Amino acid sequence: MKTLVRHGRAVLPEGIEPLDILVEDGQIAALLPPGTTAVADQMIDAAGCYVLPGFIDFHVHLDDRIGPFYLADTYGSGSRVALQNGITTLCSFVTQGAEESLIQALNTARRKAHGTTHTDVLWHLTPTRFEGEDWTNLEALAATGYRTYKFYTTYQAAGIFADQQRLDEVFRRLGPLGARFLVHCEDDDVMAAVDAEHLDLSAPGTHGRLRPEFAELLAVEALLDLALHRRVPLHVVHVSTVTAAEILLRARGSADVTCETCPQYLWLDETWLDRPDGHRWLCSPPLRGSRERLRELARAGAFDLLATDHCAFRKQDKDAWDHRDVRTAANGIAGLGALPHLAWKLWADTPDRAALELAKRLSQNPARRAGIEDRKGALRVGLDADLVVLDPTGPETPLVSSLADVHETYPGFTSNLTFRHVLLRGEPVAADGRLLHPQSPTGILLQPQP
Template sequence: MGRTIFAGGTVVTAEGSFDADVLVEDEKIVAVGTDLSYEVAETIDVSGKLLMPGFIDGHTHMDMPFGGTVTADDWATGTAAALAGGTTTIVDFSLQDVDGSLGDAVDTWHEKARGKALVDYGFHVAITNLAQVKDEISRLPELGVSSIKIFMAYKGTPLYAEDADLFEAMQIAREAGVLVMVHAENGDVVAKLQEQALAAGNTDPVYHALTRPEEAEAEATNRAIQLAEIAGAPLLVVHVSCAAALEPIHRAHELGQTVYAETCPQYFVFSVEDLRKPGFEGAKYVCSPPMREKWNREPLWRGLQLGDLQIFGSDHCAFNFEGQKDLGRNDFTKIPNGCPGAEERAMVLWTHGVLEGRVSENQFVAVLATNQAKVHGLYPRKGMLAPGSDADIVVWDPMLETTATVANRHGNVDYTPYEGMDFHGGPSEVYVRGNLAYKDGDVIAEHGSGRFVERNFTHPAI
């Protein structure tokens, strides 16, 4: 591609905002400054708009088997939804087959993405059988993978890991330069509460939340942090949903421990009351950790403000209401866990965070792009608007008004939990490596145009 100048906009970075033009050439940013001019350059007028680095979503589940079914969004429809939300790079979870290798998992996910992905992408590896693959962890960086995920929840499934395995994985990962991510819920407690609920005849969706109490998340979060401290390993706690789980994270930061933490949009706009909706409607809001009492939102906002929560991911894990969510119509434990959110992630944060004065536009960029790039080993190639970085650019229109409906979503799900929700501000155009990929509601990128990006974890200070 030739030279392109994005002219007349306001550049918004994690550090500050300023009026500047952005010059792009050969998929890279060449210069950021005022009065940039080249005789042979296409000029794109972005007056009145904000120029931001392409958003990164380090927590998606595309085409993933779970609970006897497979997520509704594959790599074509899921990345279309991500693009419509301003996301130009995702990091998805390749799932180890219980009898397979980590290399096999990565290869399988490459096949899932090939010919479909509309955005750039990387992979985590979710480990289901540590004993079989512990020797492989040190070789993951050779595959461009810099993180593994361990599940402290889902007891009785291959995902569940005992403390001994979690701790050993931390020790191995520390030596390999690989980041350990945890889904922190006490699997034993949740399993026992579920058993007791079903025995009492409590089968409705709300019992998904009631059997996964905040204390179970808080206890597991604290346990993972303490184990990581003993192992001398950095840790990423994903989808933090409540104040009780945030407390040990804040304490770890005060003590100087390297603990990264993520939260997600659903915890800022939905609550346990949504799971109480009449009929089986509550199943649409079933995800893990579950929606919490509304009062948890303010502590989570403070976590973003203070930097205890450094990244804002979607945990996009979409299942259709008909034929998937309704597998648990008579047993809440059989409702597939997960909600769509890749498309709405940034708009939730802008509407309820920036516009309501809870976070600045610079913090917005930090938790959606820059910190994501640092934590997930993509920085400085991704996550910033600076010479040498990929020309992943979001043209953000602060005046854009959107009402979410299932009809105007870009994914492949038969409902949206955000139905009827109004968003103020959103992406008008999205560029992946300088190539126009989304404009005014339409996905333009070609399937397969997304590229695999190798990642390298560097223990960033944020």
Template sequence: MSTVIRGGLVVSPAGAAAADVLVEGERIAAVADPGSALAQAWATAADRTIDATGKYVLPGGIDAHTHMEMPFGGTHSVDTFATGTAAAAWGGTTTIIDFAVQVKGTSLLSTLDKWHAKADGNCAIDYGFHMIVSDVNDESLKEMEACIGAGVNTFKMFMAYPGVFYSTDGEILRAMQRARETGSMVMMHAENGIAIDQLVAQALASGRTDPVHHSLTRPPELEGEATSRAIQLAKVTGAPLYIVHLSASQALAAVAAARDTGQNVYAETCPQYLYLSIEDMAKPDFEGAKYVASPPLREKSHQGDLWRGLRTNDLSVVSTDHCPFCFKDQKELGRGDFSKIPNGIPGVEHRMDLLHQGVVGGELSLSRWVEVASATPARMFGLYPRKGVIAAGSDADIVVYDPTAKQRISAATHHMNVDYSAYEGMEITGQVSTVLSRGEIVIDGGEFHGKAGHGKFLSRDRSQYLI
């Protein structure tokens, strides 16, 4: 099947230019100047023509941080790989990288097998995995190399959640040394979990049980401290470091300072930290539980710093940390005890749209939008140039985006398998018009044309950002 996408503005990190995109099968065959002989020839011969007049033509979005079917606190996130990847496609994301979660006492390779079994044959778009390492020992450190051979070369660790995912500084040091030896990368959830647990216990003992105390017991200073500590451990070992879901000005300052010295440190943030705040967590009648995630939502004063960090590249990527739990029966487990509220906010469907509001509002350039949402994640996680760019030879993961369309975010209309929206009622400008995944139309004309099983597992190469 051949396709020509005509009349659009093709956007890349280097700029935007009018061009026609020529697709043959699963790959982009050429990007041609409108009116050129090549473009005219394809327009005549193509099996299918997509009119992109007045629209942007973007490389498909890459959400490098999702949690489909993730077990947490006696329950699990409600998006399956089928529902979650379909919802991602609705929002212009054509690749996700999910987290395989090691349970203490189990092996990394058996964990990877479990996540393959969940995803295989169920995904509407392409997918890869990171590995969560919660049990650092001689065997798991050895298995890191086998994971790399299996296409998984990023390993997430936690300074939070003692007794569940938490790793000591010594364990983190050993894993970082192993990452340095193998050319892989450690991703860090950076919050001081030991101190946080004390603050949580004190709050509950004094009767402070409402959802807002989830944020108040996880102050930004403890995210900043843990981020600084992770950076120092990475410096000692010579390992690269990627800070996940950075939410606080203090943590950003630590990342920026390290990068200014040339240290190989990177960070992502998430849309919830750009648009939502602790005020949402303070909503009455337990509504604040909908916004409980870790790190927590912060005071609005942090948002300006995060947007600035995206502009300056101290924040390199925007992912969602999509981890959806329904309000009914799941978030409600924490009534009377905020520490029992499942942590997570749904968002895989709205990342591209929410970032486009940054373009509309002057926080991001058009090119930077594409960079943080697609090109940099592809480079960071070993997928470029197969993904993250509209160029000859790349996968035909393409989004035709209408920058003038108006829409209203609502649980009544979203496609995620969750009973609320964290952005309920938000009026936004811009909307996906057409989505192609490896040359196949997944979204078009307000309808889903994809199917479970189309998405393929992506065995990832070494990050292009490792030195």
């Protein structure tokens, strides 16, 4: 089966070119000057559109329990809203529970996603136990395609906290095996020292005082030192403060460090928490007061990639909060379906620039950080034909972050981006924002069975 995507403007890493894209056996077979006669079984018209590599959301929570609440999105529903918006690969998380091996946790996630995911899926792993067999498992996983490991400098009660000594040990032991490290940077000691008794815990706005900006800054500095010392690749997730972003920007020259921010830190701020329904915007790190400056930094390239930290809870779970202690409310927000739209908005005045930035920060850079750049992340011969035919001049429509029963994170936000066609490994899977085969998911799990 050969497919030709023609008359579009191909967004290559080097620039935008009018090229037809020939797809064969699920891969990009050729990039052809327009007008070349190529024999194909199927033609897709991309006239007036950009053709981009499929987007990759590097940071998504799906089908898992977070504290007392179960997430609203499964692999099925999460991948569906993703694909409708040009996201063809989701990077989600597997966290080892107290009573299981990491391989058991991974197999549970594989069972949930297998046959239900509409996008391709890759997992970042969070080990939480470090006894004899756990290390054997980790070393075996690191050697077989599990490249990315996520750690938290907070959340002791949830059993996922890693102290400096633990981080040093995993950096030292897994680093030489090719592992890369994602770290949630909020210093637990700083947060423990906050005098919560004298704060109004019934106000959602207090969340920012319980998790102060300084906690992020301190954790980022400590992790940078450690990563530099052990010479391991470090990726700082969901940077929410200007000072941490600036420190990470300066560290690029001396360390293999990358970072991401999320649309909520660029387009929302702490005033959302002061609304009567402000608890619906609780997430960690909290919404801050510096979105304009963060957007300037994002436009200047301070964030290697943009990812959502999609962590959607059902309306009933969000609203079950008794308005007594903000620390007990469901903590996380949806964002998956809004990602490309809010990323585009950063450069919307110059559409060609926006298209190039999306190709880089939503596809190429996340593919590289995940270690799948030999398979995804660019329009290049031999890579998977995950293609997005994007029309930036479609009708204005409201953003939809999730298809589950959740409160919309971005009410009142609209976008003109229309996803005319989305191809996953060469197969057309969505057109004009709708799935072509909603009952037949074709996503695959990119890592091997452990």
